[in-house]
Amino acid sequence: MDYVRFGSTGLEVSRLCLGCMTYGVPERGPHPWTLGEDAARPLIRQALDAGINFFDTANTYSDGTSEEIVGRALLDFVKREDVVIATKAYNRMRPGPNGAGLSRKALFAEIDNSLRRLGTDYVDLYQIHRWDYYTPIEETLEALNDIVKAGKARYIGASSMYAWQFSKALYTSYLNGWTPFVSMQDHLNLLYREEEREMLPLCADQGIAVIPWSPLARGRLTRDWNATSEREKTDVYSRQLYEATADADRAIVEAVAAIAKARNVSRAQVALAWVLQKEEVTSPIIGASKPQHLDDAVAALSLELTDQEVDALEAPYVPHPIAGHE
Template sequence: MEYVKLGNTGLDVSKLCLGCMSFGVAERWLHPWVLNEERTRPIIKKALEAGINFFDTANVYSDGTSEEIVGRALNDYANRDEVVLATKVFFPMHDGPNGSGLSRKAILSEIDNSLKRLGTDYVDLYIIHRWDYDTPIEETMEALHEVVKSGKARYIGASAMHAWQFQKALHVAEKNGWTRFVSMQNHLNLIYREEEREMLPLCREEKIAVTPYSPLASGRLTRDWSETTHRSETDQIQKSKYDATAEADRLVVERVAAIAEKRGVPRIHIALAWLLQKETVAAPIIGATKISHLEDAVGALSIKLSPEEINLLEEPYVPHQIVGFK
């Protein structure tokens, strides 16, 4: 495993982050394909054995059960001081007017709830899952600063927003001497590259680590166009992100396949290698529902694409509608 600094910090993270949205109790989540605890633990154990030290979950994943399952596994298999554990806050966790969002009340309540479920005294990275249009950013940034100063989080990050919003949050923190975001978890892959327009240049300028989610476009970059999986047939979020541009994306997927075949490697190696060679990308967030998914992702670290291969992969891309946030 290779390790990099997380943005402009001294924190070392593995160049792959294991995303834990696939772990939880299916009956308490909108995705019927998530893995239960028995099937999750071997994947987490294998990730640790492979040198992955960076794990990402969220309070909303499977109604908190992802945090519970991940927390128990890491407590059993890992040295907490070596694990970089991230979780997120924003989406509704209970009914009522204060059950979601990024108010001071919500943030200070939800960090405690997450820590309890995770079975730890602190998280290494506390991420706002979306932009809250109903709460002043000053209130959010001050509350996050208090979370860090109280020792409940080491760093803070953001996810899925417009570049102008992220810049505003960074400015507010700097102006008031509050903790700044160190990472941006955004939507980025070979068939969705809209983040290259503004967010990636901003992160490069501000020395922010980019930790892309959906790096394989929910698996579309790794299989034949006609092939389906249980997830692809039932994941409505995936359909909303990619179905509208499926025909335009097909050529990109076919070029991933062609380069992989020529090199004699799995397609996942090519899709991840493209991301890993981007200057601002620290650690793509990979999902795994099988041990083989994890092993294939780790293998991508040894791939170095040529400029000609990168150009071949990027050339067919067409502009896409913004998806993932509003």
């Protein structure tokens, strides 16, 4: 496993981050395809054995049970100081006023709830899951600064938003002397490259760590175009992300398959290698519901795509509607 600096910070993270939305009580929340604790623990153990020290979850995943499962597993398997734990807040966690969003009240409540579920005194990275159009960014940033100063988070990060919003947040923190965002968790893969236009250049310029979500396009890049999965059958959000550009996307999926066959490697390795070779990317967030998923991700670290292969993968791409910021 390779380890890299987390943007311009001194924090060291593995070149792969294990995304933990896959793990949670299936009956809790909107994801019936999630793996319960007994199935999740061996995969978390395998990730640790492979050298992954970076784990990303969120308060909203499976109604908080993802945090509980990940927290218990890491507590049993490893010393707290040996792992980097990231979680997120923004989405609704309870009905009624103040049950969602990035107000000071909501953030102070949700950091404590996440720490309780994770079984830890602090998280290494506390992220806003989306932009809150109803709360002034100054209120959110000052609250996050206070959370860091209270010792409940070591760093703060953001997730999918427009580059102008992220730039505004960075400059607002600078003006007020508040703890700045050090990472961007954005939507980036061969089927969705809109982040290349403004967000990735902004992150490169500002020394921001980039930790893309869905680097395999929710599995679409890893199987035949007409094939499906249990997750695909119930994942309405996946269809919202990719259905609008199906014809062009199909050509990309077929290019991935052709290169994988010629190289005698899996399609997942090819698709992930493309993300890893982007110089702005720090640590893609990978999902793993089977041991092979982790094996493929680790193998992708050593797969070097040629310029001709990259050209073949990128040539069919057409501009996509902005997706993932909502």
